[in-house]
Amino acid sequence: MNSKHRILFVCIHNSARSQMAEAFLNKYGEGVFEAESAGLEPGTLNSNVVAVMKESGIDLTGKPTQSVFDLFRKGSRYNAVITVCDREAAERCPIFPGIVKRLAWSFPDPSVFTGSQEEILGQTRAVRDEIEEQIKKFVQEASQLSYWVPVTEPAN
Numbered sequence: 001m002n003s004k005h006r007i008l009f010v011c012i013h014n015s016a017r018s019q020m021a022e023a024f025l026n027k028y029g030e031g032v033f034e035a036e037s038a039g040l041e042p043g044t045l046n047s048n049v050v051a052v053m054k055e056s057g058i059d060l061t062g063k064p065t066q067s068v069f070d071l072f073r074k075g076s077r078y079n080a081v082i083t084v085c086d087r088e089a090a091e092r093c094p095i096f097p098g099i100v101k102r103l104a105w106s107f108p109d110p111s112v113f114t115g116s117q118e119e120i121l122g123q124t125r126a127v128r129d130e131i132e133e134q135i136k137k138f139v140q141e142a143s144q145l146s147y148w149v150p151v152t153e154p155a156n
Contacts, residue, residue, distance in 0.1 A: 004031070004033055005029075005032060005034070005079045005080070006034050006036075006078045006080075007025060007033055007034070007035045007079060008035075008037070008068070008071065008076070008080070008081045008082070009025075009036070009037040009038075009082050009084055010037070010068050010081060010082070010083050010084070010085070011037075011039055011084050011109075012040050012043075012085050013111065014042045014043065014065035014066060014067075014068075015039065015044060015046045016045075016049045016109065016110040016111060017084040017085065017109070017131065018038065018085075019037050019063065020049060020053060020131045021082065021105075021131050021134075021135060022036060022037035023060060024058075024132050024135040025135050027058065028139050029135075029139045032139070032143070033142075036066075036071070036076075036078075038065075038068035039065055039066070039068060040069075042065040042066055042067050045060060045064075045065060046111060046124075048110060048120055048121055048124045049110060049124060049128075051121065052121060052124045052125045053128065055125070056132070078100055080101035080102070081101075081102050081103075082102075082104070083103070083104045083105070084106075084107050085106070085107075085109070105134055107127050107130055107131060108123070108126075110123065110127055
């Protein structure tokens with residue numbers, strides 16, 4: 001049995017926000033949390049996200065995107081599913097079996113940023129920093145909670 005708390009981050013394309021959240025939780029929650037990310041309609045990893053995450057010491061180069069529905073069909077289990085997109089998209093996320101906390105965090109979508117390349121990178125950095133702060137807060141608060149129940153993968 002895995003003693004880590006399994007967390008799934010979901011957004012539309014798994015190309016930006018959910019990838020950043022996954023990376024930061026695996027960094028700041030190492031040993032306690034195991035994070036994954038997925039999208040409702042998986043796309044291609046956002047190159048601006050890759051660039052700004054490298055500035056934070058995290059290399060996402062070549063990281064694939066994946067479908068939340070594929071994880072659901074595989075029977076993946078999580079302690080919490082956290083959406084990092086708008087409310088309407090979050091409502092389309094499947095309900096995972098078992099005891100699962102559902103949280104919704106809303107962050108701007110880097111794929112719709114406009115302006116010069118430097119302005120887009122600046123906006124993407126702002127989202128990165130918001131997500132990083134939210135993850136740090138989550139790790140701090142979650143360490144004080146007693147609602148975590150271990151999850152096990154179903155037998156194949």
